[in-house]
Amino acid sequence: MVEIKDLFKRFGRTEVLKGINLTIRKGKVTAVLGPNGSGKTTLIKTILGLVIPNSGKILVNGKNIKNDYNYRKIIGYMPQQAVFPEDLTVREVVKMLMDVRGKGYNPKILKSFVNGFDLDRYYSKKIRTLSGGTKQKINALTAFMFDPEIFILDEPTVGLDPISSSFLKDKIRDEVEKGKLVIITSHIMGEVxxxxxxxxxxxxxKVYLKGTVEEVIKMSGERNLERAIAKLMEKGYHVKAS
Incomplete structure (x- = not known):
């Protein structure tokens, strides 16, 4: 479980997070949404320990993460755009991560992703020669291969073809069914x-709204999530968090 309590963050005079309180539970996919500049990226980076808050605290499995970065070992992070060493092959990138992380990768998961994404034929190719979609597949592979307890996936299906996108979404649901905690961000409301x-x-x-996807759609009076979110973003339309 991830608990966020009274979280504030400012950059210079700009206050980006203004007292965020959230509890994100295992066995669920939680989508963190908001327009550009809303603070969602800062929130995600704060959970990852990449941004240090001015005040407040974050607890992972009941333990305050402040000054303790060991918790990162249980997180699989998939950034929107992963940056890998351009002159390494896919095989070398995977081996490098195994060496850096040490023991702990799951060979069954690795094989599943290699087969599901048809990555065998790219294993000897250098990263700089690959398409954006193939790099995204490697991005997903590296996030899942160490069998983490928590997944933070930023726009996970961007650049993927429909077959690969469906495969990844199935894998996300598989992890949730195992009781894992998954946080995603996405601009694709149908996917959310x-x-x-x-x-x-x-x-x-600030947290303007939280609830199940069904609750949000019902509360908005719209027929799907895309229209519900559009209504939330209309000028002058305010919703209190539940």
């Missing part, structure tokens, strides 16, 4: 509606 259980809508550094 398909795979997310809970939704957190961030606006101007």
């Amino acid at each position: 509606e398909e795979i997310a259980d809970d939704l957190v809508f961030i606006l101007e550094g």
Whole structure:
């Protein structure tokens, strides 16, 4: 479980997070949504320990993460755009990560992703020769291969073809069924509606809405999540967090 309590963050005079309080539970896919500049990226980076808050705290499995980065070992992070050494082959990147992380990778998961993404034929190719979609597949592979307890997936299906996208979404649901905690961000509302259980809508550094996807759609009076979110973002439309 991830607990966020009274989290504030400012950059200079700009207050980006303004007292965030959230509990994100295992066995769920939680989508963190919001327009550009809302603070959602800062929130994600704070959970990852890449941004240090001015005040407040984050607990992972009941333990405060402040000054303790060992918790990162249980997180599989998939950034929107992964950066790998351009002159290494796919095989060398995978081996490098195994060496850096040490023991702990799951060979069954590795094989499943290599087969599901048809990565065998790219294993000897250098990263710089690969398409954006293939790099995204490697990005997903490296996030899952160490069998983490927590997944943070930033726009996970961007650049993927429909078959690969479906494969990854199935893998996400498989992990949730094992009791894992999954946080995603996405601009594709149909995707969020398909795979997310809970939704957190961030606006101007605050939690404006939280609840299940079904609750959000019902509350908005719209017929799907895309229209519900559009309504939330209309000027002058305010929703209190549940």
